Amino acid sequence: MSLSDRINAGLRRVPTWPLYAMGALPPFWYFYLGLTGGLGAEPISALEHRLGLLGLQFLLLGLAVTPLRRFAGINLIRFRRMIGLLAFYYICMHLLTWLVLDIRDPARIWADIVKRPYITVGMVGFLALVPLAATSNNASVRKLGKRWRQLHWLVYPAVVLGAVHFVMLRKGWQIEPLVYLAAFVILIVLRLIPRPPVVRRSARA
Amino acid sequence: GAIAGPIAAAVPIEREPTSYEDITSYNNFYEFGTGKEDPSRYADAMTTDPWSVQIDGLVDRPGSYDLADVLKGMDIEERIYRFRCVEAWSMVIPWNGFELRALLEKVGVQPSAKYVAFETLYRPEEMRGTRSRVLEWPYVEGLRLDEAMHPLTMVATGIYGESLLNQNGAPLRLVVPWKYGFKSIKSIVRITLTDSEPPTSWNKANPREYGFYSNVNPEVDHPRWSQASEREVGAGIFASRIDTLMFNGYAEEVASLYAGMDLSRFF
Numbered sequence: 001m002s003l004s005d006r007i008n009a010g011l012r013r014v015p016t017w018p019l020y021a022m023g024a025l026p027p028f029w030y031f032y033l034g035l036t037g038g039l040g041a042e043p044i045s046a047l048e049h050r051l052g053l054l055g056l057q058f059l060l061l062g063l064a065v066t067p068l069r070r071f072a073g074i075n076l077i078r079f080r081r082m083i084g085l086l087a088f089y090y091i092c093m094h095l096l097t098w099l100v101l102d103i104r105d106p107a108r109i110w111a112d113i114v115k116r117p118y119i120t121v122g123m124v125g126f127l128a129l130v131p132l133a134a135t136s137n138n139a140s141v142r143k144l145g146k147r148w149r150q151l152h153w154l155v156y157p158a159v160v161l162g163a164v165h166f167v168m169l170r171k172g173w174q175i176e177p178l179v180y181l182a183a184f185v186i187l188i189v190l191r192l193i194p195r196p197p198v199v200r201r202s203a204r205a
Numbered sequence: 206g207a208i209a210g211p212i213a214a215a216v217p218i219e220r221e222p223t224s225y226e227d228i229t230s231y232n233n234f235y236e237f238g239t240g241k242e243d244p245s246r247y248a249d250a251m252t253t254d255p256w257s258v259q260i261d262g263l264v265d266r267p268g269s270y271d272l273a274d275v276l277k278g279m280d281i282e283e284r285i286y287r288f289r290c291v292e293a294w295s296m297v298i299p300w301n302g303f304e305l306r307a308l309l310e311k312v313g314v315q316p317s318a319k320y321v322a323f324e325t326l327y328r329p330e331e332m333r334g335t336r337s338r339v340l341e342w343p344y345v346e347g348l349r350l351d352e353a354m355h356p357l358t359m360v361a362t363g364i365y366g367e368s369l370l371n372q373n374g375a376p377l378r379l380v381v382p383w384k385y386g387f388k389s390i391k392s393i394v395r396i397t398l399t400d401s402e403p404p405t406s407w408n409k410a411n412p413r414e415y416g417f418y419s420n421v422n423p424e425v426d427h428p429r430w431s432q433a434s435e436r437e438v439g440a441g442i443f444a445s446r447i448d449t450l451m452f453n454g455y456a457e458e459v460a461s462l463y464a465g466m467d468l469s470r471f472f
Contacts, residue, residue: 039442040230040231041230041241041439042241042294042438044436044442044444045294045436047442102436102446104445104446108434115426116429116431117428170239172235172239172340174239175337
């Protein structure tokens with residue numbers, strides 16, 4: 001049995017519901033840290049940044065599922081919905097922190113969304129994720145049929161907008177956000193590598 | 206040892222000073238990394254003794270001045286100033302130091318001088334952040350001569366009566382309280398009097414976003430974020446933003462320096 005087979009066999013035994021529960025915890029943990037001084041002198045921006053980053057990391061992890069299966073033989077497909085939903089959840093909390101703890105004033109919030117390109121970009125990315133989260137249940141998959149796949153293509157612009165949002169909000173050209181943007185590009189390029197022609201296995205002699 | 210003197214706040218401030226812990230652990234000093242905690246983590250590697258400052262250009266007594274020579278005859282006092290970062294956070298800092306004017310008078314400014322240029326130490330082996338080209342090194346800043354001679358403009362040597370820590374720009378840094386924090390250049394090794402506007406690091410990196418003047422101005426937004434309000438560092442997770450004041454609250458003292466200038470053009 002190859003390593004990837006063993007990993008896949010192990011993964012098959014992992015139930016998803018405890019992972020949902022665990023995945024729900026980080027925002028609460030960060031909030032607790034912020035309350036108790038664990039996020040440093042500027043807890044509101046630290047909370048904002050940590051949640052946004054976690055959301056972006058999960059979005060990229062979601063995009064890594066297909067290449068991981070194809071190039072490493074590791075099958076995370078059972079967890080992909082959870083990865084995507086957790087990403088959406090972290091990004092909602094990121095947005096909520098900005099709205100409720102940081103800016104607060106509705107007029108300023110609207111002014112920021114329309115006037116500041118990086119916030120506009122982030123907000124459009126968030127809006128692109130909303131229909132994906134809303135149609136992540138089995139009923140929607142059945143109901144939408146082929147159109148479900150077309151709709152979920154929106155994840156690509158959403159992730160690229162999230163990564164660009166990160167690059168744009170930093171002062172100067174900083175390495176960290178560019179690394180995330182590069183990871184996105186790599187994950188896309190891996191998808192573009194043509195598949196080898198399907199060779200039918202001949203029956204064993 | 207501390208370089209401290211009599212307490213004489215120049216301008217009354219209605220906010221409590223930021224804690225020493227926050228002032229010394231939440232910093233921008235890209236020579237040590239772009240993270241806020243990087244300077245407090247890595248600035249220890251910088252050697253600040255011996256230290257000398259090259260003072261040259263349009264001055265009567267140019268030369269390399271040892272730190273002790275720079276400080277000789279300077280009246281070290283405490284001044285509690287607001288400090289407003291261009292990133293829209295702020296602190297209130299009890300600085301110890303002397304007026305830049307006193308130092309400039311000591312070296313003798315020639316009548317043809319119009320600007321003062323400053324330069325930060327650039328020593329890659331001690332400054333891990335300079336291995337990244339996030340800015341062009343060394344870090345440089347500048348002031349118009351009248352800004353440099355203004356009594357609010359100081360050279361800081363300490364905070365809360367303690368000598369400056371490296372992350373705060375030891376052993377000598379500029380403090381210009383009505384301008385965004387990046388104008389208050391740290392760990393100064395060179396001061397040059399010139400007759401033309403000197404280049405400044407953030408302006409070189411992005412002239413659309415950072416002007417030479419960089420006066421705190423709630424009405425002129427940064428292209429990427431609003432400058433109308435700011436977060437008080439250390440105020441906690443439930444604190445709301447506070448309004449940013451024109452010239453960071455020092456309009457009465459400095460607005461006349463910019464009379465007749467369009468501040469949205471000369472930002």
